[in-house]
Amino acid sequence: MTEPKAAIAALTFVLLAPQGALAQVASKLQAGSITTQQDGEMPASVFSVAPGIRVDLPYLALAAHGSAWLTGQQWQIADGTLSGTLLTPTINHFRAEVIGNASRAFFDQSLANDQFDAQARLHMLFAQNGGIWVGGGVARPWRIAVVSAVDVTGGGAWTRVGDATFSGTYTNFFFTKVAASRDSSGTTQTCGTRNEPLSLAGSTGSSLSSSSTATATDCRRQSRFSDIEGSVNWAYGWLELTGQAGYRFGDSYDVTPDSRRWAAGTAVLWVTSRVAAVMGGGRIPANPSRGLPARNYANFGLMLSYSSIPRTTVPVAPMTIAAVKAFEVRPLASGTQKITVRVGGVETVEVMGDFSDWMPLVLMRRGRDLWDITLPVTTGVHEINLRLDGGQWLAPPGLPTRRDSFNGDVGLLVVP
Amino acid sequence: MKVVSSRRSHLIAGAITALAAAMHPLALLAQDPDPLSRLDPNTRFSVEVIIDSARVAGVPTRPLLLKALEGAAKHAPNGRVIAAVRSVFHAELDVRVALGSALDESEWTSAVSALQSGVPLEALAKFRGDHSGKPFTRALVVMTDLIQRGVPVNEASSAIMQLWQRGAGDGDFYGLWKNVEQDILSGQNPGTALQQRVRDYPGRVTPGSKIPPASQEPENSSS
Numbered sequence: 303m304t305e306p307k308a309a310i311a312a313l314t315f316v317l318l319a320p321q322g323a324l325a326q327v328a329s330k331l332q333a334g335s336i337t338t339q340q341d342g343e344m345p346a347s348v349f350s351v352a353p354g355i356r357v358d359l360p361y362l363a364l365a366a367h368g369s370a371w372l373t374g375q376q377w378q379i380a381d382g383t384l385s386g387t388l389l390t391p392t393i394n395h396f397r398a399e400v401i402g403n404a405s406r407a408f409f410d411q412s413l414a415n416d417q418f419d420a421q422a423r424l425h426m427l428f429a430q431n432g433g434i435w436v437g438g439g440v441a442r443p444w445r446i447a448v449v450s451a452v453d454v455t456g457g458g459a460w461t462r463v464g465d466a467t468f469s470g471t472y473t474n475f476f477f478t479k480v481a482a483s484r485d486s487s488g489t490t491q492t493c494g495t496r497n498e499p500l501s502l503a504g505s506t507g508s509s510l511s512s513s514s515t516a517t518a519t520d521c522r523r524q525s526r527f528s529d530i531e532g533s534v535n536w537a538y539g540w541l542e543l544t545g546q547a548g549y550r551f552g553d554s555y556d557v558t559p560d561s562r563r564w565a566a567g568t569a570v571l572w573v574t575s576r577v578a579a580v581m582g583g584g585r586i587p588a589n590p591s592r593g594l595p596a597r598n599y600a601n602f603g604l605m606l607s608y609s610s611i612p613r614t615t616v617p618v619a620p621m622t623i624a625a626v627k628a629f630e631v632r633p634l635a636s637g638t639q640k641i642t643v644r645v646g647g648v649e650t651v652e653v654m655g656d657f658s659d660w661m662p663l664v665l666m667r668r669g670r671d672l673w674d675i676t677l678p679v680t681t682g683v684h685e686i687n688l689r690l691d692g693g694q695w696l697a698p699p700g701l702p703t704r705r706d707s708f709n710g711d712v713g714l715l716v717v718p
Numbered sequence: 719m720k721v722v723s724s725r726r727s728h729l730i731a732g733a734i735t736a737l738a739a740a741m742h743p744l745a746l747l748a749q750d751p752d753p754l755s756r757l758d759p760n761t762r763f764s765v766e767v768i769i770d771s772a773r774v775a776g777v778p779t780r781p782l783l784l785k786a787l788e789g790a791a792k793h794a795p796n797g798r799v800i801a802a803v804r805s806v807f808h809a810e811l812d813v814r815v816a817l818g819s820a821l822d823e824s825e826w827t828s829a830v831s832a833l834q835s836g837v838p839l840e841a842l843a844k845f846r847g848d849h850s851g852k853p854f855t856r857a858l859v860v861m862t863d864l865i866q867r868g869v870p871v872n873e874a875s876s877a878i879m880q881l882w883q884r885g886a887g888d889g890d891f892y893g894l895w896k897n898v899e900q901d902i903l904s905g906q907n908p909g910t911a912l913q914q915r916v917r918d919y920p921g922r923v924t925p926g927s928k929i930p931p932a933s934q935e936p937e938n939s940s941s
Contacts, residue, residue: 465793538795540795540798654791656784656788659753659784659787660784660787660788660790660791661791662791681824682822682823682824682827682855683823683824683827683828683831683855683859685784685788685827695791695792702859702860702862702863702895703863703866704831704834704835704862704863704866705834705835705866706788706792707785707789707794707798707801707802707805707834708788708789708792708794708798708802710792711866712788714828714831714859714862714863716824716855716856716859716888718888
């Protein structure tokens, strides 16, 4: 079995095994057709299989996703990413995030590279209604002979208006480029002659690296550009629309004309909470740090999941149910029940259920991580949901659950 | 003078108490005279039509109202809310066929949940034959959850029915559910986990006796 086939088989097994029942594990498998076109070239269509899995722990999230393309009769790995995210609790509206990624991109036979990157972000959150963040990081590309390192700084803001989430980001990229002694216009640049030949090992000849092969001298040139990007995500029941557009600032040496501006859109039609049809298209700007050119794309496919596919439209994920250390319901006198939740690092905890006519009720904070509320709840079966920091309504841990007909789950609380 | 002062302080205290009571969210809920006003007019009309149909059919209307309010609270689209309410109504009609109409609110809720999770009507009807006043709410709640966790419908319904017929009580079902949940979290196949746990029980279960629960259920809690 070839390497891509083995990888696909392994990932498919992971997805189709009953791991969806594991706590805080979410997986999805997207399959469909992708058509890409670089300027001046014929469009190329491939069948793509893109599995992904994510494990959420209270302050740590681990994720792996990738894609494999069927081109002609042969499978090839298009990309793969392993990532880990460390999150601090929210304290006085602030939350820090450290993200590390190891990824591989394989655009075609001539463009393959690996990259390690790490970044840190500081978020200021206003419940789940909006927030701003600033951050920075570094990426270390491998097998891209023309880029030795990339420093990234940036910031962003997001807000929710009704069912829509708007976000805007501004990102600066600083490159150390290793380029030819003459630029694309033929102008001689100030270059130092290297004592040893420029090593291009591992570079299979990207459009950028190939120019470096023309000379034995190199130019270590500081290069920079800035991206400003806006996006909107609108989720309304079974329909989810996402649109984004961006503009790249920088001089003509750093920014090619085909990457000045871009736009893309995606529509997701949720057939059930586990099945969705996905279609989209648009333009992707060049990614110089990975040697990937600008291109147009269109995709159409299905998204499948063993467990409900989490919808995350907020740039920083809300605390998950895994953060809840304890959920207890204890009877008090005269038909009242005291609901106690132990969860740290959140600013609001709410419950709602049939006992409140599905009106959210805010729990009182009784300590660093202790929240409670006393409610009149009659004996019998009650449906209940829990929400942290204004995020999604979730089934409380430790209770039997059922689907709620609205792409979510409710807990079934039996009061004896 | 002192009497007047005392009366005034009582009045102030009473007013504060009344204000506090009125400000309490639960008090506001209790005072909500028209909860369906949370729906948009068209959705409200459709939901009211379904509720009227339920009233005429003689099945509970409160679960329908609650489903509509749940949809509104979760910002579900209008069509989804109406479809969900209609689904509950149809499930109620089926539950009445399977179990009769002499059910309390919890039995209605758990039976509707079970049906909507995919439990066959015939399987549900078996609880009627052996009803004899024995509660089946917990059995249905556990069955619903197990199906959601990936246990095949037929396996879940037959296993739970088998235990229920053997006299398992609420604590037994809770213990079974806890154990199966732990097995699933440990990576076991849901169907296999249930079968193994149920296999552990028969030796200890005789009709009319209680199964020693694997874990007690002092309260609804997790930690």
